[in-house]
Amino acid sequence: MELTVIVPTFNETPNVPELVRRAAQALHGVEAEILFVDDSTDRTPEVIEATAAGAPLPVRLLHRTAPTGGLGGAVICGIRASTAAHCIVMDGDLQHPPDMLPVLLSRLREGVADVVVASRYCGAGGSAGGLANGTRRAVSCGATLLARGLFPRRLRSCTDPMTGFFGFRRAAVHTDRLRPSGFKILLEILGRHRLDVAEVPFVFGQRLAGDSKAGWREGGRFLRQLAVLRFxxxxxxxxxxxxxxxxxxxxxxxxxxxxxxxxxxxxxxxxxxxxxxxxxxxxxxxxxxxxxxxxxxxxxxxxxxxxxxxxxxxxxxxxxxxxxxxxxxxxxxxxxxxxxxxxxxxxxxxxxxxxxxxAAAAARPAAPGPAVAPGGTSLQERAS
Known part of the structure; x- marks a missing residue:
């Protein structure tokens, strides 16, 4: 397998069929799979399985019964479940256009960069226009400036560390170093590794259906993540x-x-x-x-x-x-x-x-047990 597309989902039922259709079309001829890591409380798992049955490329479902680490924890579970040479992370709401998947993969194939970031802020082709309003755009820009100010070396080649759309060589990312909390998993990866970064511009699209998961709680998690990464x-x-x-x-x-x-x-x-x-x-x-x-x-x-x-x-x-x-x-x-x-x-x-x-546990080696996710979260995996 050359590529695993990791899609963390939470109640994205209306978006799944269209995402699979467009991703399969974009990756025609590529040895690739789509891996949904799902924390949903609605019918999203059933829709993923039904869509997988007729998909032209392999679609897997990893449903977490306890969503440890939020979206970042879901991405880590996806990385650990992949055996592909490359991984690309994207949202399940179609604001990250599946048509960009071959572009990211092409840059990864060049072998120059460990991470290829789809950036809203680099080059003439990037845009954050899909953000809901001017306030959201201002918050996104402010968070980006704050992160780059705190990590001038690690993020010197990354104009958009807040993006959730990026690809990487799987061997370059060590999941045992990561301490995910919330949305900003790319910042976590770049903050805890020394990686070569390349960027491609993309237009952040309009949400097809469903509601944004951003809010004050995620803002607080982001500030805590910055503080812990830095200090x-x-x-x-x-x-x-x-x-x-x-x-x-x-x-x-x-x-x-x-x-x-x-x-x-x-x-x-x-x-x-x-x-x-x-x-x-x-x-x-x-x-x-x-x-x-x-x-x-x-x-x-x-x-x-x-x-x-x-x-x-x-x-x-x-x-x-x-x-x-x-x-x-x-x-x-x-x-x-x-x-x-x-x-x-x-x-x-x-x-x-x-x-x-x-004392008893310290005196004898632990017996082997079933695999669990980070933090002891049990996993249910169903492949189609």
Whole structure:
């Protein structure tokens, strides 16, 4: 097999038959397959199987019962399921024109580049006109500038790291390096590899049917992905800490403004943000290691006790800054929170979220078991 076209799908029932028809037409004479990695909750899997029965090229379905890693996780599953020399990733909504598949494959065949990117922003032939409105176009351009600013070397040859339409040599991409979260899998690949990149311009088309999956949640995932790629997990912990600090100071400021004593306000603000920070850390920072770090109750108890001890130790310091040095109480609270940041990170990464290995399991080798997807997600694969 020369080429696997990986199509991650989520509720794309109306688009599947037309995508297969146009892709098969574009790849006539190429030893290629289409691999749908599907996270749908509608009838998309049934439509894929029905379309595959009459398709002129092999069509496979990999349906994930638990969509770990979002679209990026789906792409990784597709890469691991492929045996082809080349892979091309494209969306299932036909905004990525299947007619471009031979163009991407031709550039890959030249052997000059590891990755060939279909870019909306390179050359005279590129366009992002298919984005829903001016706001979406502005957000896309801003995200691209931000990513290229943070990764000037890795992205120096890539004008559109936000695109979901690209091809690559399968041997050049090591999936064990990738930590997918959300839509921007190309950014993840380029950020964690040193790859030669070539580009071809393309026109981002209008959506044929269905709704866009972009939104505020994906925007938050993108910002977290950038921070982790650039600065590691410490950046994610810092982002959570910054959000918690703002919340802490807001609560304290409101309570002080209502007449509460600043020490009482500091205690109340600390208790609220200890809980909210733990919940954010579970979702945003340690989501990949939490399952191996013991039960939720133990993780919460360790975090809660430590943070309360930290808050208790900071209260005398807060009192000294305010009563002895005459500092503003909210500003002094901000200073004490910042000073404890590194200690909190080390404790959580090395104690709260340290992997727990049962003694019996550590003493003997694990028995072989069924293959699973990244993060332990079971897979159901049906080939047509």
């Amino acid at each position: 590691g997990r410490l950046a994610g912990f810092g982002l959570v800490g910054a959000i918690g600090t703002v919340l802490n100071l807001l609560i304290m400021g409101v309570l002080v403004g209502l007449g509460a004593h600043y020490l009482v306000a500091a205690v109340v603000a600390a208790e609220v943000t200890i809980v909210t920070n733990f919940l954010m850390q579970e979702r945003m920072v340690f989501h990949r290691t939490r399952s191996a770090a013991g039960p939720l109750q133990r993780r919460f108890l360790r975090s809660f006790v430590f943070n309360n001890a930290d808050a208790a130790l900071r209260l005398p310091l807060l009192w000294g800054l305010v009563e002895v040095l005459g500092a503003n109480s909210v500003a002094a609270q901000a200073a004490t929170l910042a000073g404890a940041f590194v200690v909190r990170y080390l404790y959580h990464s090395r104690v709260v979220y340290r992997e727990v290995r049962p």
